[in-house]
C-alpha cells in the first residue's frame with residue numbers, strides 16, 4: 001500500500017511524491033518532513049521538482065507563532081489596491097501563503113544550505129516552549145522560503161498539499177512541519193503528469209501517494 005510505504009519513507013527522512021487530484025491543482029509535490037531536511041534535499045527539490053519550495057505548518061503551530069494568512073494580513077492593511085488580493089484560486093481554494101522567511105544565520109537565504117537551515121530551524125521551533133519568542137528572534141521576513149498555514153481541521157476542511165503533507169507528517173508521528181515543492185515538466189512547461197511522476201518515483205525509489213487514497217485513509221483513522 002503506497003500510503004504506508006510513504007509513511008515509512010517520511011520517518012526515514014526520505015521523499016514522498018504527493019498527488020492532490022485531477023479536479024484540483026492536478027499537481028504532484030515532492031514532500032519531506034522538515035525535521036530531516038538537508039541541503040541535498042533542497043538541491044533535489046530544485047532539480048527534480050522545480051516549483052516553489054515552501055514550508056507547510058500545522059494550524060495550531062502557525063497560531064502559536066502569531067502567523068496569519070497573507071490574504072488576511074493584506075485585507076486588514078492600509079494598502080489601497082485591495083483588488084489585487086488573492087481570493088479563491090480557479091481550482092476553488094484560498095491560498096495558504098503566510099509570511100516568507102529566512103533564518104537569521106543565512107546569508108542570501110536562497111542557497112541550498114541557507115534554505116535547508118531555514119526549514120530545519122522552523123521544524124525545531126515546534127519543540128521549543130516559547131515558540132513565538134524563538135520565532136521572532138530567529139527569523140527575518142521577507143525571506144526566501146514561504147510559510148504555508150494548513151487549515152484547522154486539516155484534510156477534513158481543505159484538501160491541498162499543505163494539509164495533506166502535514167497530515168502525513170502527523171500520522172508518521174513526526175513534527176507537523178513539511179517542506180514541499182511542485183514537480184514541473186521542463187519538456188511541456190506544465191505541471192508534471194502523474195505518469196511521468198510515477199516513472200520518476202519508480203526510478204528513484206520514491207513512493208507516490210494518491211490524495212484520494214490519503215483522504216479515504218483519513219476518514220477511518
Ligand SMILES: O=C(CO)[C@H](O)[C@H](O)COP(=O)(O)O
Pocket residue numbers: 020025029051052053054093095096148159160161162163180182
Ligand atoms: O501553491 C503552492 C505553493 O507553492 C502549492 O500548490 C503547494 O502544494 C501548497 O498549496 P496547496 O495546499 O494549495 O496545494
Ligand SMILES: [Mg+2]
Pocket residue numbers: 025
Ligand atoms: Mg499551488
Ligand SMILES: [Mg+2]
Pocket residue numbers: 020025027029160161162
Ligand atoms: Mg499544491
